[in-house]
Amino acid sequence: MKSKQIYILLIMILFLAACSPTVQPTLILPTASGEEEGSSLPEMTPYPTRPAYEPGELVEYNSQTGDTLDVLAVRFNTSVEEIREANTFIPQDATTMPPGMPIQIPIYYRALWGTPFQMLPDAVFINGPDAAQFDSQAFLSQHLGWLSNYRAWAFEGTRSAAEILNYIAMQYSISPKILMALLEYQGGAFSDLFLSPSDETNVLGLESNYWTGVYLQLSYAANILNDGYYRWREGDLLEFDLKDGSLIRPDPWQNAATVSLQYFFSQTLDADAFHFAIGPDGFSRVYQNLFGDPWVVEPHIPGSLTQPEMQLPYEMDTVWAYTGGPHTGWGSMAPWSAIDFAPPSTVTGCLVSSEWSTAVSDGVIARDGEGFLVLDLDGDGDDRTGWAVFYLHIAEQDRIPVGTVVKAGEPIGHPSCEGGRSTGTHIHVARKYNGEWMTADGVIPFVLSGWRPVRGEEPYQGWLVKDDMEIIANSNPDNRSMIPCETVIEP
Numbered sequence: 001m002k003s004k005q006i007y008i009l010l011i012m013i014l015f016l017a018a019c020s021p022t023v024q025p026t027l028i029l030p031t032a033s034g035e036e037e038g039s040s041l042p043e044m045t046p047y048p049t050r051p052a053y054e055p056g057e058l059v060e061y062n063s064q065t066g067d068t069l070d071v072l073a074v075r076f077n078t079s080v081e082e083i084r085e086a087n088t089f090i091p092q093d094a095t096t097m098p099p100g101m102p103i104q105i106p107i108y109y110r111a112l113w114g115t116p117f118q119m120l121p122d123a124v125f126i127n128g129p130d131a132a133q134f135d136s137q138a139f140l141s142q143h144l145g146w147l148s149n150y151r152a153w154a155f156e157g158t159r160s161a162a163e164i165l166n167y168i169a170m171q172y173s174i175s176p177k178i179l180m181a182l183l184e185y186q187g188g189a190f191s192d193l194f195l196s197p198s199d200e201t202n203v204l205g206l207e208s209n210y211w212t213g214v215y216l217q218l219s220y221a222a223n224i225l226n227d228g229y230y231r232w233r234e235g236d237l238l239e240f241d242l243k244d245g246s247l248i249r250p251d252p253w254q255n256a257a258t259v260s261l262q263y264f265f266s267q268t269l270d271a272d273a274f275h276f277a278i279g280p281d282g283f284s285r286v287y288q289n290l291f292g293d294p295w296v297v298e299p300h301i302p303g304s305l306t307q308p309e310m311q312l313p314y315e316m317d318t319v320w321a322y323t324g325g326p327h328t329g330w331g332s333m334a335p336w337s338a339i340d341f342a343p344p345s346t347v348t349g350c351l352v353s354s355e356w357s358t359a360v361s362d363g364v365i366a367r368d369g370e371g372f373l374v375l376d377l378d379g380d381g382d383d384r385t386g387w388a389v390f391y392l393h394i395a396e397q398d399r400i401p402v403g404t405v406v407k408a409g410e411p412i413g414h415p416s417c418e419g420g421r422s423t424g425t426h427i428h429v430a431r432k433y434n435g436e437w438m439t440a441d442g443v444i445p446f447v448l449s450g451w452r453p454v455r456g457e458e459p460y461q462g463w464l465v466k467d468d469m470e471i472i473a474n475s476n477p478d479n480r481s482m483i484p485c486e487t488v489i490e491p
Contacts, residue, residue, distance in 0.1 A: 077252075124175055161214075232250065307447060341426060371420060373394050392430075
């Protein structure tokens with residue numbers, strides 16, 4: 001059937017080319033990943049392998065974007081102290097490692113470490129500087145396949161494919177190119193002319209009675225992808241199971257984007273299809289066929305990254321409550337990049353507060369939407385580059401418009417329950433750098449007016465710590481969750 005569709009399409013292209021001098025859209029012909037139903041997978045290119053290592057043996061490693069010593073120690077089953085002993089030149093106050101820096105790491109073998117093949121670099125996974133140069137609508141208009149003309153109901157309106165892709169890319173901060181490549185690999189977005197209703201239901205292979213259709217499947221996929229990416233980044237995802245129960249332990253040399261994709265395919269494909277998808281002939285080849293060589297992109301996280309000075313996100317002469325410790329920035333899974341604050345109130349529930357939320361730093365309002373706005377600290381108006389702070393549950397009433405330049409401490413909008421899910425009036429704030437969500441209590445903590453978050457055992461739990469003071473996160477504020485008012489911004 002697919003061959004017949006392609007044949008008809010080629011005839012159409014030849015006919016159109018004869019009567020129009022303009023460049024016509026192109027059809028991406030199926031690759032090895034797009035086999036006819038019922039056929040076997042082609043023979044795989046063999047994975048590279050690693051030698052056996054003696055316990056504590058020093059191995060060569062070139063640091064990758066976003067690497068930290070704590071996480072490298074977890075991945076290689078060693079300790080920060082041993083890494084420092086082998087690399088005395090690393091400063092004691094180092095945060096992120098410079099990409100490409102050669103170091104030696106004592107390795108302690110764990111059985112069943114997986115393939116060292118890296119599918120894609122982190123910089124093309126994130127909705128960051130690389131994605132800022134990409135036009136989803138222009139790309140779709142240049143290609144044939146069902147995705148190019150796809151429209152469906154999403155976020156309270158009938159949306160085009162480009163609108164759906166860009167919305168999910170922005171909210172979850174995953175590149176639209178990754179989302180497109182997944183739709184091609186799993187659903188023939190550019191190699192099939194038509195998408196049947198039955199195929200559309202679970203187009204990405206995420207079997208669900210709720211997350212159905214392209215928009216919800218992409219949203220669910222983005223949630224899973226972020227969960228895999230940031231849990232590997234934080235040293236929290238060292239193994240997972242395939243559908244047949246077999247264990248996968250990612251190679252300690254792996255990068256976050258590759259592990260994220262491995263994690264996604266572990267939940268959508270059987271074992272044989274999984275091993276093909278994560279190899280050089282699988283998803284990475286489909287991505288390269290669509291978008292070219294991804295490895296020419298520069299790393300998006302520099303070495304020794306630090307947060308610029310930021311202050312609490314409300315007027316300094318008021319007392320607010322710390323109502324949510326580190327939890328998800330967007331979605332329902334990792335990363336734990338956000339924290340919550342609630343304004344003073346004599347009533348409970350959801351009301352638009354008369355109190356103001358304020359800018360944590362100088363910047364410009366880059367974008368807004370239902371219940372949210374984004375403060376861009378580098379002033380270029382694009383939150384995919386540089387530092388940006390995401391505010392959620394900001395009421396539409398009195399909210400300052402996109403493009404407004406603000407100073408730290410200036411009002412930007414009122415706390416509410418608008419946007420996302422909320423049981424009471426508050427604001428939710430999270431940071432990104434070059435499109436990457438920054439964990440609230442990670443190696444670069446989300447310090448606000450000197451207050452540093454510390455996570456609890458579960459999302460939303462934890463503390464704010466400053467000097468000898470400690471504030472407990474509590475969704476039902478009491479005296480222990482109240483933050484003392486301040487008149488002076490401390491570093």
